[in-house]
Each structure stands twice: as structure tokens, then as C-alpha cells.
Amino acid sequence: MSDEKIPSFNTLAIHAGAQPDPATGARATPIYQTTSYVFDDVDHAASLFALQAFGNIYTRIMNPTQGVLEERVAALDGGTAALAVASGHAAQQLVFHTLLEPGDKFIAGRQLYGGSINQFNHAFKKFDWEVVWADTTKPETFETALDDKVKAIFVESLANPGGIVVDIEAISKIAKKAGIPLIVDNTMATPYLWRPKESGADIIVYSLTKFLGGQGNSIGGMIVDCGTFDWMASGKYPTLSEACESYNGMKLAETFGNFAFAIACRVLGLRDLGPCISPFNAFLILNGIETLPLRMQRHCDNALAVAEWLEKQDQVSWVSYAGLTGDPCHELAKKYMPKGAGAVFTFGLKGGFEAGVKLVSNVKLFSHLANIGDTRSLIIHPASTTHSQLTPEQRTAAGAGDDVVRLSIGIEDASDIIADLEQAMAQAG
Ligand SMILES: *Cc1c(COP(=O)(O)O)cnc(C)c1O
Numbered sequence: 001m002s003d004e005k006i007p008s009f010n011t012l013a014i015h016a017g018a019q020p021d022p023a024t025g026a027r028a029t030p031i032y033q034t035t036s037y038v039f040d041d042v043d044h045a046a047s048l049f050a051l052q053a054f055g056n057i058y059t060r061i062m063n064p065t066q067g068v069l070e071e072r073v074a075a076l077d078g079g080t081a082a083l084a085v086a087s088g089h090a091a092q093q094l095v096f097h098t099l100l101e102p103g104d105k106f107i108a109g110r111q112l113y114g115g116s117i118n119q120f121n122h123a124f125k126k127f128d129w130e131v132v133w134a135d136t137t138k139p140e141t142f143e144t145a146l147d148d149k150v151k152a153i154f155v156e157s158l159a160n161p162g163g164i165v166v167d168i169e170a171i172s173k174i175a176k177k178a179g180i181p182l183i184v185d186n187t188m189a190t191p192y193l194w195r196p197k198e199s200g201a202d203i204i205v206y207s208l209t210k211f212l213g214g215q216g217n218s219i220g221g222m223i224v225d226c227g228t229f230d231w232m233a234s235g236k237y238p239t240l241s242e243a244c245e246s247y248n249g250m251k252l253a254e255t256f257g258n259f260a261f262a263i264a265c266r267v268l269g270l271r272d273l274g275p276c277i278s279p280f281n282a283f284l285i286l287n288g289i290e291t292l293p294l295r296m297q298r299h300c301d302n303a304l305a306v307a308e309w310l311e312k313q314d315q316v317s318w319v320s321y322a323g324l325t326g327d328p329c330h331e332l333a334k335k336y337m338p339k340g341a342g343a344v345f346t347f348g349l350k351g352g353f354e355a356g357v358k359l360v361s362n363v364k365l366f367s368h369l370a371n372i373g374d375t376r377s378l379i380i381h382p383a384s385t386t387h388s389q390l391t392p393e394q395r396t397a398a399g400a401g402d403d404v405v406r407l408s409i410g411i412e413d414a415s416d417i418i419a420d421l422e423q424a425m426a427q428a429g
Contacts, residue, residue: 009076009192014290017071031283032064051247051255051267061271065279069286073212073222076191076289077204080227081262083270084220084282088187088207089119090275091221092154094265095183095203097273098239099152102128107145109136109155109171111164111399113207114386116185120154139170146178151236153180157196158188158337161382161399161406163320163345165332172200179236181229187211188344188372192296193337197226203261210373211343213288214295218281223265227258240264295375295411300340302417303409309418310347315355315425317403321345343409344372346399351429353402356381358428360405365412365420377410377417 007015018029037056039045047053056062066084074082085091100106108120110133120131132150134141136159153175155166168184175182181202186194190211196204206212208220231240231253240260243249247267253260270276300323307321322333323341333341349355359381360368366379370386380386382400395401409417 010293012072012075013192013292016075017068018286029065029068029283029286031279032059033279034063035059051250051263059279060274060276061266063276063279063282065286066277066282069277069282069289070222072286072289073191073206074224076292077186077195077224077226078197079204079224079262081225081259083223083225083262083265084208084277085223085270086221086275086277087219088113088185088205088209088221089115091205091207091223092116092119092185093123093275094269094273095205095223096124096129096152097127097269098261098264099181099237100127100129101238103149104151105130105132105147105149106152106154107132107134107142107150108153109134109142109159109166111136111159111161111166112156113160113185113187114398136164136166139167139174142171143174146174150178151180152183154183154185156185156188157194157199158186158322158342158344160188160344161346161404163322163327163329163341165322165329165336165341167332168196168199168201168336175202176200179234188342189337190292190296192293193300193339193342197224197228199336202226202229208285210371211296211299212292212373213285214292214373214375215284215288216371216374216376218284220277220281220285223262225259225262225265229261231260239268244268296343297339298411299343299409302411302414303343303345303407304340305414306407306409306417306421307345307347310421313425315350315428317348317350319345319347321347344406345409346404346406348401348403349405349428350403353383355428356403356405357384359424360384362424362427363420364423365416366407366424372408374408375411377412377420378408380406382406 036058048055069084070082132145134145172182183203184196184201185205187207187210204224206222231237240253252264256263304323307319310316310319322329366377383402387395387400
């Protein structure tokens with residue numbers, strides 16, 4: 001193997017983790033639609049349960065279709081191992097369940113997917129985990145938020161509500177100095193545009209629901225273990241470094257070394273909390289990933305064309321897209337994402353709330369809905385939908401002021417996307 005060339009990204013997106021099915025020769029990865037797997041004999045079963053041998057037991061914990069998906073994403077990110085789960089939120093839940101004890105804290109950049117803000121502020125409180133918010137655009141705010149209860153830092157690479165490129169190297173330096181892992185949600189960038197391990201991430205999480213699956217048909221999540229953090233040396237993470245009661249006193253980090261984090265998320269978090277991905281969703285997402293490089297490039301090229309067009313329109317007061325020259329994040333985008341600045345961004349309408357409502361009511365090609373990362377172009381006016389429960393002041397603070405429209409640009413022809421915006425904006429006045 002050693003003198004073989006390591007395949008490059010496009011090739012890995014199609015082949016990593018997959019081989020013709022040994023039983024049937026099937027070339028596409030089969031959907032292993034089974035709950036459980038027959039043991040060779042009693043000794044085989046015992047060694048599987050004791051983690052002395054790798055193998056299938058029960059689909060809540062592992063499944064061969066899921067396994068191919070995990071190997072593929074780990075390869076694309078240069079990680080040591082990965083774990084696929086039911087959703088992006090389940091991935092975040094399992095990551096923190098593995099890292100934190102009751103009473104622990106973590107720092108998160110406040111520019112995040114809205115669902116993550118809810119999960120961290122409310123659901124995590126019941127586990128007695130406390131989120132401390134920092135400003136993603138000011139890395140030094142992560143340093144000032146540190147104290148000895150803080151066990152991790154969480155940021156998005158390309159951050160919501162769109163267009164913000166985060167200086168991961170600067171934040172990674174702060175995490176390393178504090179001796180805690182950096183978790184990066186790379187959903188909006190995908191490994192095609194940005195491989196956060198190369199910028200200093202220790203753990204990467206995804207909502208596979210978005211660009212990785214890419215066709216708006218299945219929910220899924222992924223945890224990638226970069227293999228960069230020394231859990232035994234740290235001693236701050238007992239789930240990884242101390243004797244595990246449910247595995248005969250095994251210390252997971254000692255036994256599994258640089259992929260212990262992914263193992264712990266699977267054999268403790270997924271085993272006991274249970275948010276497994278269905279084999280069918282794993283199959284659909286795996287097929288989506290085969291075309292990830294082609295789709296992402298088209299998404300980015302179209303997004304830039306639409307953003308440049310919007311900048312020239314009289315009804316538009318501002319466009320926030322890091323791909324535009326002059327955008328505050330443009331330099332960071334050139335450094336971290338030279339192939340393109342993603343497909344999700346926001347812009348402002350001079351006509352405010354009324355104009356936003358009229359625009360989303362009059363689009364024909366765009367779909368008015370609350371998702372991103374579909375082949376189809378998507379539009380939402382946050383003030384009248386996702387953020388409608390907030391006061392105008394709270395909306396503005398959240399980057400969802402009355403004039404804000406968010407787009408997730410699809411892979412249709414850019415001229416048709418622009419024509420649809422043009423006709424809808426003419427009606428919006
Ligand atoms: C959608 C999304 C999530 C949550 O993922 P689900 O698959 O919907 O649970 C997390 N982070 C980001 C950036 C997202 O866009």
C-alpha cells in the first residue's frame with residue numbers, strides 16, 4: 001500500500017469506504033435493511049460485546065451501509081474515524097455527552113444555526129451543561145470566556161445566518177492553549193470547500209441533511225474524529241480516560257488511541273441514547289456525496305453570480321456574501337475557502353418587512369421554506385417566519401432584521417434563478 005498514491009478528493013467522494021458487496025458483487029452499496037446480525041458462535045458474540053473484536057451486533061450501534069458512509073466522510077475530512085447518526089442535532093448531543101459532565105461548561109460562537117442556539121440554551125440545561133456565548137467574529141472573546149469549568153469550544157466554519165467566515169486557526173490556538181478540543185460544525189462549507197482539521201479542529205460535526213446529502217430528501221448527522229486530541233494526557237474527560245463500568249473497566253482512550261472519541265460516541269452515546277441513522281437514509285446520503293464536488297462548485301458559482309446581480313439592484317440595500325470583493329469576510333474566504341464561499345447568504349431589502357413578505361410570496365422557481373443545501377434554490381424571510389416570535393430589537397440582534405432575506409442558491413441555471421428574483425422583486429416594489 002505504501003507506494004500507492006492516496007486518491008484525491010473527487011475520487012474519495014465516489015469510492016472511499018465502498019467495495020463490491022462480498023456476498024453478491026453488487027457495485028452500489030446495498031441498503032442492509034436489518035436490525036441484527038447472526039454471530040459465528042458464542043465466543044464471537046462475547047468478543048463483540050466486550051469490544052475485543054469489531055463486528056456487527058445491532059443496527060442501533062452499527063450497520064454496514066452506515067459504515068460505508070462513515071468511512072467516506074472520515075476520508076473526505078482526513079479524520080481517523082467517524083460516526084453517522086440520525087441528525088445534525090443528534091451529532092451535537094453525542095459529542096457533548098461524551099465530553100461533558102454535569103456542571104461543565106463550553107464556549108460557543110453566537111453566530112450559529114438557530115436550532116443549535118435552542119439546543120444549547122434549553123435542552124442542554126437539563127444535563128446541567130452550560131453554554132457560554134462568544135462573538136465568532138472576534139476570536140479574543142473566546143479567550144476571555146475561558147475558565148476551568150470550560151471543556152470545549154464550538155463554532156461553525158462558515159457561520160449562520162450566512163456569509164460569515166470564521167477564523168478557525170485563531171480560535172484553535174486559544175483552544176490548544178487552554179488544553180480543550182475545538183469542535184467545528186462544517187455543515188455549510190462541507191469538506192469540499194474547507195477541511196477544518198487542517199485549520200486546527202479536533203472534532204467536526206455535520207448535518208448531512210444539507211449539502212452532503214444535498215437533495216433535500218433525508219435527515220442525518222455525522223461526527224468526525226480528527227484524532228488530534230490526547231484524551232489520556234488531558235485527564236479532563238473521564239468518559240474517555242477513566243475505567244468504563246459497562247466495558248469491564250476498559251479505558252477507551254487507552255485502548256483505541258487516536259479514534260477513541262468516535263468509538264466512545266458510538267459504544268456509549270449511541271448505544272445508550274439511541275439516535276441511530278436508518279440504513280435507507282445512509283444510502284441516500286452516500287449517493288448524494290458521490291456528486292458533492294460537482295454540486296458544491298455549481299452552488300458556489302451560482303451564488304456568486306446571484307450576489308453580484310443583487311448588489312446592482314435599486315431595491316437592495318446590502319448583500320452579505322463572503323465571495324464578494326469588499327465583503328468584511330472576503331479575505332478570510334480567500335484564505336480558507338478558495339474554491340468558493342458557499343451557497344447560503346443574506347441580503348437587505350430597502351422596502352423592509354412588507355417587501356420581504358411580497359418577495360417570498362411571488363417567487364416561482366425558488367421554494368419558500370426553512371432549509372438550506374438542496375439542489376433547488378430556497379428562500380426565506382426570517383422576520384415573518386423563523387424569527388417571528390421575537391421583538392424587532394431581538395430580531396435585529398440575531399441578524400434577522402425586518403429587511404433580511406436569506407437565500408440558499410441551488411444548482412439550476414443561474415440565469416433562471418436571477419430571472420425569478422427579478423420578476424418577484426418587481427412585484428415586491
Ligand atoms: C441544519 C443544521 C443543523 C442541524 O441539523 P439537523 O440535521 O437538522 O438536525 C446544525 N448545524 C447547521 C449549520 C445546520 O444547518
